[in-house]
Amino acid sequence: MLEVNDLHVHLETPAGLVKAVDGVSFRLEAGQTIGIVGESGSGKSVLAHSLTKLNPEPPATYPKGEILFQGENILTMNKRRLRSMRGNEIAMIFQDPMSSLNPVFKIGKQLIEAIQTHQKLSKKEAQQKAIELLTDVGIPDPERRMQSYPHQFSGGMRQRVLIAIALAARPKLLIADEPTTALDVTIQAQIIELLKSIQQKYGTAIIMITHDLGVVANLADRILVMYAGKIVESASxxxxxxxxxxxxxxxxxRSIPRLDAGxxxxxxxxxxxPPNLIDPPQGCNFHPRCPFARDACLQENPPLGERGPGHLAACVLSQPEFEKEKKGVLLS
Amino acid sequence: MMSKKRNLIALAIFLLIALGTITANLWLPLSPTAIDAEQRLLSPSAAHWFGTDDFGRDIFARVVVAARVSLAVGVIVAIVATVVGTLIGLISGYFRKTDFILMRIVDGFLAFPALLLALALVAALGGSITNIVIALTIAFFPVMSRVVRSAVLQINNAQYIEAAKTTGTNNFVILFRYVLPNVLSPIIVQSTFIFAKAILAEAALSFLGVGVNPSTPTWGNMLQESQIYITIAPWFSIFPGVAIVITVLSLNILGDGLRDAFDPHSMKRKKKKRKPKQTAPAA
Amino acid sequence: MTALLEIKDLHVHFPIKNGTFQKKTGKVKALNGIDLAVNKGEVLGIVGESGCGKSTLARSIVGLQKPTSGDILFNGEAYTDASAKEIYELRRNMQMVFQDPYTSLNPRMKVSDSIAAPLKAYKQTKNLESRVKELMELVGLNPDMHYNRLPHEFSGGQRQRIGIARAIALEPKLIVCDEPVSALDVSVQAQVINLFQDLQKKLNLTYVFIAHDLSVINHIADRVAVMYLGKVMEKSNRETFQAHAQHPYTNALLSAVPLPDPDKERTRERIVLKGELPSPANPPSGCVFHTRCPKATEFCKTNIPVPEERGVPGQEVACFYPVGEEEKVRITL
Incomplete structure (x- = not known):
């Protein structure tokens, strides 16, 4: 359904050219969930915004690559087609639900507007639809809550409203950019359960962008790990x-504290x-921090290589070599 | 880019005026005080670039020399009002218990239009340069203390202030080493505006006849003297007026430029903080 | 042995002011009767969601927030009503590390001056420069390279190291850490957590470590207090915190934490709490958790539970119906 081929996204900043996304390729099938994991500065958010060409231009440019959504290249699409694609077929939700809602309009009005931009419905029908959507995302007493303003909602409720708006047009793909980062852990659990149930109910494909490996362990079928603008590992x-x-x-x-660990x-x-993307390290981007680094890592940035069925990794070490090295590092 | 150029031009003009008037004695071809009854109210010419006044004195020389008083009054008022206003603003913003009383006093001063207040004070004290400086300082410090106070209130709850408290740092040190350096930019911007306003106010007071001694050349005095000749010798009024406009304008542009340069919310810095990926993460 | 820090029935209320004349129309009970003790050399972890009062607790401990009522004792001496001079003396032994490394350092001050600030405040200016350099080395900064730099030249992790150097400069006995790693990148978090642990051993420190991340608390704390709406729900120690949690809220929190382990994720049960956090201006009657609790009964609406031992030694739970072993959602397999 979605195919990204050798995508490059550059940001032109006063300090220099940032290769925020540097040759990323992946595929997403209908109904699948992909998790994109990385730290801040890894380019994961720029990648997510590129998928609907939402990066502000300038500073962003797309010098190379293509993003095929159901066979159409999003990067070369005309503006009208792009606009109808956003929201209709691909919807996005973001980290900060407050800034994504207009503070001066009631929730109901914003939701009805979102429904009417994508579907030709009368006011009454749209209202009915809005109530259905709010019920779907688990907002109790939706008729009354439609009359509320965004600031009267908690963070978790606002995120639910945004998911409702995103679902208004029954999109085929939902891109979620750190949707739970600003939320408390019990609310995060609620939102994750909600995304799962939506996927089961409507078969929506989801791209989940996060820094939290735990979140994607629960949600994703496949995971892409990003580091310094590149995918460094891609596997189930x-x-x-x-x-x-x-x-x-x-x-x-091994560096994250775990609840289930001693x-x-x-x-x-x-x-x-994480490296400075204006002036990335020579060779492999990770080598200055890598416990397994060797001379070969200084030479070139290793390409993604096959490590098993559907398992790609970018490292000069082969899997058996890596297994051996791991033991050494753990012992020391 | 455009605005940067504009700021540089404003700075150059202002420096030219300031240096020109300070060094006037060294280069002025004609005396600003030499009276020549034969040469009254001459229009601008190669000999008298700006023409002559009703006593036959060279207007160009007088405009240049007059800048001394105007700039001196402006500088002193700007400095004194800034110091007084900043102190009150710092104390009022940082020590919340003093805030209510200090701000009501400041509000009292703010209730009068600045020029009217200065006019009344000069009328009461008499028109010397010292008194004008005192009057204008009283007229302009309240705005400064308001500006400083609101800047202090914004950073009062910054973690580095709390951190300084928990490390046992005393309030005096916190006020001058932590608070003041971080509210310096609005202070500098505001003081350039006070500078400009003080020049205008001094001219206005002199024009109204309550300002600097009429025998001293100031732009306001010149405007006042030229009033009755405005139909027959318009250059007599125009050149001091233009001098005021150019000086005040260049100061205001400088102030705006400084504000943009200091503004922590300007695009460049914002990006650096919020999205480290777009610029270089610090080494 | 008396505890190094003891908190007795601590209340902090904030007035809600309204209208032109700032009339008090109500109050937010940010802390509503907290009892806690920290022994020398241990790490007390305090965990809870936003709005539970954990940051107010941190501020009260270091004297940045005056309590409404109750007592805080350091080395057995109460300092709730202490004078400015007494607070000054107290802070020699009690320092704080702040959450946001980007705002906790004076942006216009060289980092060496920031680290030297507590030393200057306590007139320990002998060999100041070498002491600052020593502190920088202790927290893993390079004194030759970093001494004269300004904060904006550093990354988040390095700034937090600077904040830690400042906190240990006076060799305090207790350090209150308010969410010190939550603003850091995942790969940098581990560096700072390890640094905290190394310093604790080296300098014989006691920490009050506040976090919203249960995994971090589970990793670093010897004892854990779980807070909800200004109250302590459960106090446990390292061994019992995740394995034998008895409070329904603690169990809900534990079950909500995503584990970086897909197999465990697939098989574990999740307690999804209903509803939202009630407003602390208008907390529920009885047990504050009853509106969201899966086990609440009518009894919970009118009676207030206090933390006491109920079945598990060393574990105090403020609940009338603690979760028993047989009904527990197991986290570890």
Whole structure:
């Protein structure tokens, strides 16, 4: 359904050219959920915005690559087609639900407007539809809540409203950019359950962008790990967690404190900070922080290589070599 | 880019005026005070660029020299009003218990139009440069203290202020090492505006005849003297007027430029903070 | 042995002011009767969702917030009504690390001056420069490279190290850490958590460690207090916190944390709490959690539970119907 081929997105900043997305390719089938995991600065958010060409231009430019949505290239689409595509077929929800809603209009009005821009419905029908949608996303007493303003809702409720707006046109693809980051953990659980149930009910494909490996472990079929504008590992969710093939993914998994772990275990320490994308390191982007780095890593940025069925990783180490090295690092 | 150029031009003009008047004695070809009855009210010519006044004195020389008084009054008022206003604003914003009383006093001053207040004070104190400076300071410090107070209120709850408190730093140090440096930009911007306003106010007071001693050349005095000749010798009024406009305009442009340069919400800095990926993350 | 820090029935209420004349129309009970104790050398983790009062608690402990009533004792001495001078003396032994490394440093001050600030405030200016350099090394900064830099030249993780250096400069006994890693990148979090643990051992520190992230608390805390709407719901220790949580709220929190493990995620049960956090200006009667609690009865609406031991030694739970082992949602497999 969605096919991204060798996508490059550059940002022109006063400090220099940032290669925010640097040769990313992936495919998404209908009804599938893909998780894109990365830290701030990894380019995951720019990638997500590129999928509907939402990055402000300037500073963003798309020098290379294509994004095929049901066979149409989004990057070369005319503005009218692009507008009808956004919201209709591809919908987005964002991290901060407050800034995505207009504070001076009632929730109901904003929702009805969203419905009417995509479907030719009378005011009454649209209102009926709005109530249905709010019920779908689990807002109690929707008739009354339609009369509320955004500030009268909590963060979790606002995110539900945004999901309702996103679902108004029954999109085929929902892009969620850190939708739970600003929320408390119990509310986050509610929203994740909601996204799951929506997917089951409508068969919507979801691209979930997050920094939290736990969130995608629960939700995604496939996971793409991004580092410094590149996909460094791409595999089924189980393979990412149990057959990790890229040192970055592996270190990240071992550096996060886990609720299900014994307390006194020391966390693995990833040295340094994510790289500066104006002046990225020579060779592999991760090598200055990598516990397995060797001379070969200085030479070139390794391409994604096959590690198993549907499992790609960008590392000079082969899987058996990596397995051997892992033991060494864990012991030391 | 455009506005940057504009700021530079404004700065150049202002520096030219300031340096020109300070060094006037070294380069002025004609004396600003030499009276010549034969040469009364001459129109501009190669000998008298701006013409002559009703005593035959060279208007160009007088406009240049008059800038001294205007700029001096402006600078002193700007400095004194800034210091007084900043102190009150800092105290009022930081020590919340003093806020109510200090701000009601300031509001009292603010209730009068600045020029009217200055006029009344000068009328009461008498028209010397010192008194004008005192009057204008009283007229302009309240705005400064309001500006500073609101800037302090904004950063009062910043974590670095709380952090300074928890490290045992005393209030005096917090006020001058933590609060003041972080509200400096609105202070500097506001003080350039006070500078400009003070020049205007001094001219207005002199024009009204309650300002600087009429024998001293100031732009306001010149305007006042030229009033009755405005139909027969318009240059007598025009050149001091233009001098005021150019000086005040260049100061206002400078103030605006400084405001843009200091504004923490300007696009460039905002991006740097919110989205480190768009610029270089610090090394 | 007396506890290093003791909090007794602490209340902090904020008035709600309305209208032109700022009339008090109500109050928010940010902290509503907190009892806690921290022993020397241990890490007390305080966890709760936004609005539970954990930050107000941190501010009260370091004296940035005057309590409405109740007592806070350091080394057995109450300082709730202490004078400015007494608070000054207290802070020699009690420092704080703040949440946001971007705003907790004076942007116009060199980092060496920020780190030196507490030393200057306590007139420990002998060998100031070498002491600051020593502190910078202790937290993993390079004194030669970083000494004269301004905060904006540093990344979030480095700034948090600067904040930590400032907090340990006076060699305090207790450090209150208010969400010190929540603003950091995932890969940088581990560095800072490890630094906290190393420093604790090296300098014999006691931490009150506040976080919303249960995984972080589970990793670092010796004892844990779970807060909800200005009250402590459950106090447990490291061994019992996640394995034997008895309060329905703690269990709901634990079950909501996403685990980076798809197999466990697939099989575990999730307690999804109904509804939203009630307003702290108008907290529910009886047990404050009853409006969202899956086990609440009529009894809970009128009676207020207090934390006490109910079945599990060393674990105090403020609930009339603690979750038993047999009905627990297991987290570990």
């Amino acid at each position: 969710t189980a393979d990412i967690f149990y057959k990790t093939a890229m040192p970055y993914t592996w270190s990240l998994l 307390a006194s275990e020391r966390l693995l320490h990833i040295e340094g900070q």
